[in-house]
Amino acid sequence: MDEVRRPGRPRDAARDEAILDAAREVLLRDGYAGLSMEKVAAAAGVGKPTLYRRWSSKAALVGDAVLHSFLTAAPGIRLPLRPTTDGAAQQLTAWFGAYATSVGDPRHAAMILALTAAAAESPHDAESLYQHHTHAQHEAVVSCLRAGVTSGEFRADVEVEAVADALIGSVLYQLLTRTSSASLHRTEHLLVILLAGLRNPDH
């Protein structure tokens, strides 16, 4: 599993961190529209070619910046479902609570808005952004739901993708439409309703 050693001076990994930090800083200060490659380069103390050598576009850069932000700050959200004896309903509640809390942090909210902007702006980048970011969480929810169906806890006819879309989409929609941040308190309630609907009457 050796790294293939290419000739020439290797890239300085420390620059990556400096650039991603700078990108996050600019993102929080100026939003996605106000982020320019030039500002990021200046804030990171780095030349523009160094940016373009590593990320081909603003969307790709922002994507990585957000990804690293979540990986370091809220790892629990990305790998929420350890094998457990808890019921699927309990697991979902725990995950959704953690997700809502995480998104309640204005810094994380800003990151998700940036990601959304990137995806909405140019569908070309949307696919890869989804694969690297949202997909993992979506799959976690889906597999949890599927476990509930298998165990008989949930109805057999549940289309799990649709339910996962609703859970994540609900939060996203709130971020987009509520400027005041103190608004995500109803999220658990949604889960109550959904779980009531999911429950297997024969269980």
Next chain:
Amino acid sequence: MDEVRRPGRPRDAARDEAILDAAREVLLRDGYAGLSMEKVAAAAGVGKPTLYRRWSSKAALVGDAVLHSFLTAAPGIRLPLRPTTDGAAQQLTAWFGAYATSVGDPRHAAMILALTAAAAESPHDAESLYQHHTHAQHEAVVSCLRAGVTSGEFRADVEVEAVADALIGSVLYQLLTRTSSASLHRTEHLLVILLAGLRNPDH
């Protein structure tokens, strides 16, 4: 409620239509990121000041363009809930079906993505975009849900806003993450689950 008649030559209303048409055309061809005021002006055969006289920013222009698109193409979605003897569940199903169908049209999907991009990019514009576009639909769903609660069809403790968020957010999330368009078929299923959860057991 008379218009205050300002002196001087009045604005030519026909330009509005030409500009909005051009904006939609550019939007479909190049996406939100690829839309520039300059391109729109050129495509509409209009000078840039004429644009800025009427819309203060790209976000405002795109907002109006999308609004008019939906008003002319799918009026049923914006005013879905006429007073009726139908149950709330039936009304919701009808509305959601119409909404999903409308969004299934790639042209409309592109419009909603544009709106999303504008809102996510600069939270400054998000508020007014929401007020002029999404808010009406959200309120329609909310009032329908509220009627169901009042009539006893739905549980008394339902937090209607949260449910409305989930319905609309679900569709939005799918638009953002699914590049292939053949994907909105599970939407009615979500409603089945939700309605099951909403139903008042004492009814």
Next chain:
Amino acid sequence: MDEVRRPGRPRDAARDEAILDAAREVLLRDGYAGLSMEKVAAAAGVGKPTLYRRWSSKAALVGDAVLHSFLTAAPGIRLPLRPTTDGAAQQLTAWFGAYATSVGDPRHAAMILALTAAAAESPHDAESLYQHHTHAQHEAVVSCLRAGVTSGEFRADVEVEAVADALIGSVLYQLLTRTSSASLHRTEHLLVILLAGLRNPDH
């Protein structure tokens, strides 16, 4: 002879002057190699597009800057040969003296070096630079020589172009090879030798 009035806002002629002044300033300070469009724009308090709208390249801009410099500072050199009863030899001596004096000014010397750099660097621009700048002076010398031949003052077999090349080229060569500026004192002597060689023995 009316100017054809093109639509749109007309160009501000004052900018031309500001830009050409700035170009000359930068040229004297940093030389042709050190002159960049960006520096000139900044020094003139003007945007880069304004430069490119008026001059398509560094060579063209420098050409115009030098031309205007000479037009305002040393008009006598460009139109040296008024109809006169002086002999051709006297006229040539007067013109060559004025030319040498003008080039003795370090500012003018720098301008001519810049012109030379532009022409030598990209033969593409050389043609038009020559037409607009050096050509007039060359023609003046040539016609003066031709008058001398016609009047019998000079030998009939003189190839006037070759002699004009030598006079102007001599000065140019000195500018290029002598860094110290106090060096153009031998120029009149060259003319003495040349006139001796040109003189018609039968006159």
Next chain:
Amino acid sequence: MDEVRRPGRPRDAARDEAILDAAREVLLRDGYAGLSMEKVAAAAGVGKPTLYRRWSSKAALVGDAVLHSFLTAAPGIRLPLRPTTDGAAQQLTAWFGAYATSVGDPRHAAMILALTAAAAESPHDAESLYQHHTHAQHEAVVSCLRAGVTSGEFRADVEVEAVADALIGSVLYQLLTRTSSASLHRTEHLLVILLAGLRNPDH
């Protein structure tokens, strides 16, 4: 007079030739303005540091490239004046003919233009370029003229530097201003005129 043997891997002299060849090739194709260190390095199959280790600047590299070009292709021009019983006039005529012929070759013309561009662009390099290239030829002409004065063949008051400037400058000026190459045929005529003027009437 042994080479001082420095430690470490010795420089590969073959690279010098490859680099100079590449430089000439680029020079002929793209002109002085279009020549970049990067292009030369790539064309020579060499790293950039190897270039900078051997030549400190573009001007120095081009200077050497041109020098070697003339050393190999037209040695007669650089050492034209073997001790001989010919008169000074004959020697000058021979040298000037050879010089004009050499410059008539478009490859050589391009080299001289490149040298001129380098010198005109940055007077800083001009001095050393002159010392290494033009100076030798200038001195050859000067010493030939001086011999003619000493022998009494030329007038005693001749300022030989001025005459040498005229001969070389004449050719340079033609190269700069004549795009069409079929133009150096009048050169011998200039010498006829000059020699007529130089001739000592008392001889």
Next chain:
DNA sequence: GAGTAACCGAGACGGTACGTCATGTCTTTAG
């Protein structure tokens, strides 16, 4: 019907940012 004020197109303007290229230096591995 003459003013007059806002409209219109075109396009110049000072800017900002784009994404690319070249400069000259530095850092790596290999000889």
Next chain:
DNA sequence: CTAAAGACATGACGTACCGTCTCGGTTACTC
């Protein structure tokens, strides 16, 4: 210590848009 490769900070390139402005010219109300 040299070599090739290539990353690096810097800075200029020429282009695209931004949003504002200034033109000549056009309506359409108001006096």
